[in-house]
Amino acid sequence: MPLSSAGKNLPVVADLQTLFLQDTPMLDVRAPIEFREGAFPSSANLPLMDDADRDAIGKRYKQLGQDAAIELGLQRVSGGIKASRVNAWEAFARQHPAGVLYCFRGGLRSRISQQWLYEQTGIAYPRVQGGYKAMRRFLLEQLETVPPQLQPVILSGRTGSGKTRFLRSFHQQIDLEALANHRGSAFGAQPTPQPTQINFENALAIQLMRKCHRGQRALLFEDESRRIGSLHNPDTLFNILSDAPVALMQIADEERVEISHQEYVADGLAAFTKVHGGDSEAGFIAFSGYLLGSLDKIQRRLGGMRHQQARKMMQTALRQQAMTGSLTGHYDWVRFLLLDYYDPMYDYQISGKQGRLAFSGSPAEVREYLRNQGIT
Structure with missing residues (x-):
């Protein structure tokens, strides 16, 4: 989905350490099946696409490529469905004004969610650079580097x-x-x-x-x-x-x-x-x-x-x-x-x-x- 010029300039957060040290509230826009497999203690799952959407769009992507997959996504997440999902993000953002949002890689899904939220509410909610994958990799690094520093x-x-x-x-x-x-x-x-x-x-x-x-x-x-x-x-x-x-x-x-x-x-x-x-x-x-x-x-x-x-x-x-x-x-x-x-x-x-x-x-x-x- 093409992003507006405003969408391209919305805030991005790259300081992962501070996110976790401050227990930053996180809006996870991945599908529920992804959230169940792994997430973070301060995250809440308010997906852009549900599991059925994700499955259908993934199949379309494999068959016909990205543009066709995006087109199907816009068809499935539109009208009242789109409005209800943006409303849920707005409620989260207003309850947690210091929070962030993320998808799996910090790519299209989080950028779309961020843009839709901004267009409907004017809230410029930050997205995490690299998304879940980057945060997971960062925490795995902590499990390797922190224990040798301890005196247990x-x-x-x-x-x-x-x-x-x-x-x-x-x-x-x-x-x-x-x-x-x-x-x-x-x-x-x-x-x-x-x-x-x-x-x-x-x-x-x-x-x-x-x-x-x-x-x-x-x-x-x-x-x-x-x-x-x-x-x-x-x-x-x-x-x-x-x-x-x-x-x-x-x-x-x-x-x-x-x-x-x-x-x-x-x-x-x-x-x-x-x-x-x-x-x-x-x-x-x-x-x-x-x-x-x-x-x-x-x-x-x-x-x-x-x-x-x-x-x-x-x-x-x-x-x-x-x-x-x-x-x-x-x-x-x-x-x-x-x-x-x-x-x-x-x-x-x-x-x-x-x-x-x-x-x-x-x-x-x-x-x-x-x-x-x-x-x-």
């Missing part, structure tokens, strides 16, 4: 030690489990889906860049494996963390049982109920499936006898919960899995990290140690 400390401890809650009480930390929307274990799935690998990497790169920009190079990370649910830690960061000193937090067994019961049972049930719109029955059904399904994931590691034993405990607890609403029956399987399954596995894993073990103590003692390492 790894927070470790047995399952149920409350490491995540402890981690979140610090300013100088990166919560990988929050970014991955997963607790990092067989029982770690959340009621809502994990982000795509691309979105996980984008969000992680932005957080790392911001911490480093603020001078927060000493950072606390929780002890994680390479994979967090279906996602994996980027290689450069994972390798840096694999060599970092470890601070081991020690918690009494019964306190660990209480913490695990709270997080995986009480909080888990509340989360599933919330996702189902407050419907307690639907929440309970989903929660039950989550518990039993999570247990079955470790059946091979548990062995047949222990798996059946734990499953019986869990089913008994769920029946009691269904009849009385009480969650106390869940303590049995929580305690059994912590002490009989997770603890031996943790002992084996920590034995391979003895050379990196820099400190071990109570939560208060670990907090003081971290403060002395410059982590607050």
Whole structure:
């Protein structure tokens, strides 16, 4: 589509670092399928073309070339459809006057969107030079260059030690489990889906860049494996963390049982109920499936006898919960899995990290140690 002289002179933003450091609102005009595959935490998808438009125009482009594809695009996105899309961009621009818009490469789609918005509203909304592709490449570069600048400390401890809650009480930390929307274990799935690998990497790169920009190079990370649910830690960061000193937090067994019961049972049930719109029955059904399904994931590691034993405990607890609403029956399987399954596995894993073990103590003692390492 030919651009007017005014359209050719509309503002363009090339400073990608500032966009991410300032958490700039971003209007993503790509098709929804592109947005689902990967986007940025501050972006909203208000597409120029929907998925059907994109598919049809892409086929026309392959068959007859760019001019024919543009002609079809103008036919499909016209009249009331065009007006509604421009109205949506206007609402976003007025709500976020300091924002930007982008398409995949910063090319025709973003220029058309920018021009239409200007022609209808007079708003000269900046577009990102290079679009999504340039911003994605920039963040991948951050994942390579920022981790070697860090001074990380790894927070470790047995399952149920409350490491995540402890981690979140610090300013100088990166919560990988929050970014991955997963607790990092067989029982770690959340009621809502994990982000795509691309979105996980984008969000992680932005957080790392911001911490480093603020001078927060000493950072606390929780002890994680390479994979967090279906996602994996980027290689450069994972390798840096694999060599970092470890601070081991020690918690009494019964306190660990209480913490695990709270997080995986009480909080888990509340989360599933919330996702189902407050419907307690639907929440309970989903929660039950989550518990039993999570247990079955470790059946091979548990062995047949222990798996059946734990499953019986869990089913008994769920029946009691269904009849009385009480969650106390869940303590049995929580305690059994912590002490009989997770603890031996943790002992084996920590034995391979003895050379990196820099400190071990109570939560208060670990907090003081971290403060002395410059982590607050």
